[in-house]
Amino acid sequence: MIPSTCHAPCNEKWLLRLVPAGLAVAITIGLSLAALPDSGGAWRRVAIISGWASSGLLATAMLLMVRLPRLSKLFGDLDNAYLWHHRCGAAAYLTLLLHPVALAMDAAQAAPGSGWTAISPAGGEWARWLGWAALLGLMLGLMATFALRLPYRIWRNAHWLLAFTVVGSVAHTLAYVGNHPAALIFAGLCMLALALRFGSTVLATNARRYQVVEAEQVATRVIELRLRPKSRHIALHPGQFVMAAFDANPAYRGCGEFHPFTASEVSSDGSLKLAIKALGPCTRRIQGISPGAIARLQGPFGGFLSCDRDRPQLWVAAGIGITPFVAALRAERCLVATELIYAFAERDSAAFVDKLSALADADPLLSLTRIEAADASAAIKRRLDELHDLKDRALQICGPADMVAWIASEARRRGVAAGNIHFERFDFR
């Protein structure tokens, strides 16, 4: 059975998804007001306000990257927290750029030609060096973030550069306005977020230990692992995902990195199955894992398939995006008419095709449409056109981000209300 908590009211969920934006506004305005200058020219005021606004946005971005299940729920799930983490980071950078420019403008107004002197790192103050280092670090870190083709590990290391940038930014602020309450709040929030992030991702103190008890190749480059908890288990619902790291043992080289994996089966005894496709160096190595290996799991995260489950369903999956639907169908028979469109490039690389066919044969409310094509867009469009009750269905989509966006847009063009379209972003870059 799908637990009743999966049917949480969607309105409440949408409200929670606005929490990160509210937090950003509250912290940014709070810090800016607390440090509002009571003297100085217009550019001087712009410089101070932009500096504090940037600090507030940076502190919010840091808090939003903390990976704790309860906190992520408060922020409308992990994908929403990470989305706003990126938005706040970019906004912090844009406002930070204004800070030195406004300082230089202020100095140039007082004495023409002295703009550069006012901001030049050659001024000899280490605090100013720290400010420049923080700004350049943020610039380089964001450059790496926006480079989508960058290999994951380089991208990840570039992200750690941003952590040093935050430390530099805090030190710069404390050096200039050390005992100001706004500076202490900014420093406190950043240090708290960094400590929580370090504890949850590097030390992984909140991870639960599981053991791999079965490993089955379910398609080319896709392995499905059954994991049994070594002690307390994670209460997971179909559609949710965990962050998992597989440790080394004598038979397996290990891959200590945490990656997100959606459950393909959730059992009442606390064990679960993860379907893992080889997409990078770490997931390629996991394909060779054998029973006995130890995994550390964090979660649960996400709330996919938790909304709109009482109306007719249209589920669209591409590739390994089939996983949450498999978990839901393994958990219970359909309660309403459900059509599952499963698009994949080649039969050999498509996981669970036979299992899904068997489930559809046994469940009169479930119909399965398989689309085997390198480009499934034409077939998906055709099927959307054929569905006369498309507008009445809840559309649940899982797959690559660009494919999800395309299907959502096609559905909206055919009159499906935005509130009836559900998906989550699993690409955290």
Next chain:
Amino acid sequence: MTRILFIVATALFWTAIAWFALQAPTDVRSPAVADAETTSEAPETPQPTFSLKTLAQHDHIDDCWMAIDGVVYDFTEYIPRHPTPAEVMTAWCGREASAAYHDKGDGEPHSRRADAMLPRYRIGVLN
């Protein structure tokens, strides 16, 4: 969209910074250093002298004098430009502030750039 905004903002930022750098005097010295040297090379003129009692009368944000190493400065115009909140500086208005100048609170003295700016605000010496 965010990526385009990042590229445009970064390009505008470096354009502005380059413009400020080009506006700076071609002499590698900062204008403040040049001012300081000009002041020191100027013919000796009698300096007004002020007592600590007179100094103490200029203890407001709108009328802020300080004595540093025996020299009296009028920092009234500079206070809005100081990097810290105004109260950090106004706490020393009307007082002998050498200790605060040589230790900002972190054990570090003010920068060479600050040294170079002092002559602009010099109004006399302490008797």
